[in-house]
Amino acid sequence: MRVDYLLRARTVSGIFWTFLEQFSKRGISLLVTLLLARLLLPEDFGLLAMISVFVTIASSLMDSGIKQAVIRRKEVDQDALNTAFYANIFLGLVAYLILYVGAPYIANFYDEERLIQLIRVAGLVVIINSLHIIQSAILTRDLNFKLQLKASIPASFISGVTAVFVAYFDGGVWALIVQLLLSSLLLALFLWWMQNWRPSFTFDFLVLRELYSFGYKLFLANLLTQITKNIYVLVIASLFGAAVAGLYYFSHRIKELVVDQLVRAVQKVTYPALSKLQDESVRLKEGYRKVLQVTTFILYPCVFMLAALASPLFDIAFPDRWKPAIPYLQIMCIASLLYPLHAINLNILKVKGRSDLYLGISVLKKVMTFSILFFSYRFGVIGILIGQVFLGVLAYIPNSYYSDKLIGYSVVEQFKDFFPAFIISSFVSGVVYWAVSISYFSSTLEVLIYGVLGSVAYILLCAVFRVPGFSLFFEMAGGRFPIIRKMLLKSKHA
Incomplete structure (x- = not known):
């Protein structure tokens, strides 16, 4: 009975802190979006939308379901965390290499030469995210969403202010790229600073096989989800142009500020809590x-x-x-x-x-x-x-x-x-x-x-x-x- 009470208490607390995290991040994001919308054109958001299609797919490859497997695992030791950590970094490097090599082909598909440099710079976020994905998984397993709040809020605020500054001085779409990279980099730094776990030099292929036995199916499912989720932007951009794609992408971002804020908060907490x-x-x-x-x-x-x-x-x-x-x-x-x-x-x-x-x-x-x-x-x-x-x-x-x-x-x-x-x-x-x-x-x-x-x-x-x-x-x-x-x-x- 006491276990039920503690689990419920931690879950409610987790939902509260996660909702506060999402609300604060989305609130900052909303304010930044309002300011950027006055400084940038729909075409700028359209270029970011085109980039996001491929960066999101690369991020799915980097994760490969490992984070979900770590969260769901009943017991995790240092070897399991080390294995997951190094596997994510390796996959992040592979995913970025694919983006780098494929950038000219993507630009040719859209008939937009600017995408080559934009994709190669924005794609660095995949490598950066691989450096903190296990720290995030550990905190999620422990339902420690308060610490994640302390890391994510300043990262969102600083990156948002910087993006507005770049846009004000006619940075155009680069303001959005700077926001993307700086937010991820600061989040990684803050999580490493606030979270005690550190990797050691061990790697267990048996553990990796176990993690993948569950995670690879989630990875394939998530990869398919990301492809189909972003196929709309790809089709709209190729048929109707960057400006219309920007309007679509902008609407999608506004909708996410309301819908995803709550649903992600609840799902983020209930998955590790109800996994027990x-x-x-x-x-x-x-x-x-x-x-x-x-x-x-x-x-x-x-x-x-x-x-x-x-x-x-x-x-x-x-x-x-x-x-x-x-x-x-x-x-x-x-x-x-x-x-x-x-x-x-x-x-x-x-x-x-x-x-x-x-x-x-x-x-x-x-x-x-x-x-x-x-x-x-x-x-x-x-x-x-x-x-x-x-x-x-x-x-x-x-x-x-x-x-x-x-x-x-x-x-x-x-x-x-x-x-x-x-x-x-x-x-x-x-x-x-x-x-x-x-x-x-x-x-x-x-x-x-x-x-x-x-x-x-x-x-x-x-x-x-x-x-x-x-x-x-x-x-x-x-x-x-x-x-x-x-x-x-x-x-x-x-």
Whole structure:
């Protein structure tokens, strides 16, 4: 019983610190993005988008699932950590070499000569990341997200300020490259400084084989995911040019500030925490039900409200040259609604050690992606985005199937856990969108008035209809903030 309490306490604490980390990093990133959007052109973001496609794939090769294997391993010793550390560095060097040699071919594909130098410089981030990936894995295993917060916040802040400085002096796309490299370098330095583990000169091929027996399937699945995830930018850039790709990529970054902030925070914590329950399916199911309830309770109103208030938000924050990105962002928000369900169902496969199923589902989803993209690109960027909405719905079927088989978490139960928050948040945001469309207020007043009223209405409706995630969220918050706990106790005794 005490073990359950300690695990729950550490998990809640981990979610708090990880959410704070993500919120702080994304907050800094949002501020930097606002400033850079005023100093840079859509074409600059388009060039970064083209580069990111290949740098992200190279990063997947560098990781190769080793980090996830280390996190999931029940026991890790110095030999295992050393082996993982040196394997990541070697793979990072190989991945960068591939990028360096392939840069001219990539530039030729896009018919953009500037990409050669940009890719060769930006690709250095793969090597830098390989130097701190094991430090991050150790802290994640120990649910020590507070230390990761202390490392990531100053790294994000310093790199962001530097990027704005470079952009102000007409650095163009190089401002974005500097931000990418400096953020990774500072994070590596801070993690090495704050974290006690140091590698020694040992390497065990048997340990490497064991890590890869689990990790390589995750690597292949992640590689396929990154390829298909970035295929949209590749297609848009090649068909519609760097400026349109920049609008798409910019919208995607704004959406990530809201969606990924929460989902990554919850997933980052629950994977190592619930991995400790991998042999106890009943408790594992209950844990994931709570994760889904809380995640959707928080995420859905944020996503829907972002879509509803996108137009006045862009009026306030960005120059007119970014307005064509508004419908892109709104459709992306709709497409991301099932993202937490996908992530949670796939996490169950990883926790149960079924990386074979994880890979199989990933392959199936990639076939779906390419099939839908083959038809949707003919209708322009909007058609591609609508295709993403359909893909999210179709991909949920194989994702959720094995959750029922492995831990008895059926589609019907998942539906009951997320649907109340979905209905209430969609209704409230629909009213807000209608109010904005007929409003005569300034954009600032629209965001303030309708944003506040919509948020209050959502919370009140969730309380009235007793949405599961509502009470669970405030119970968790009560563990962190005593004043909330006292309010909950009073309401129960009333």
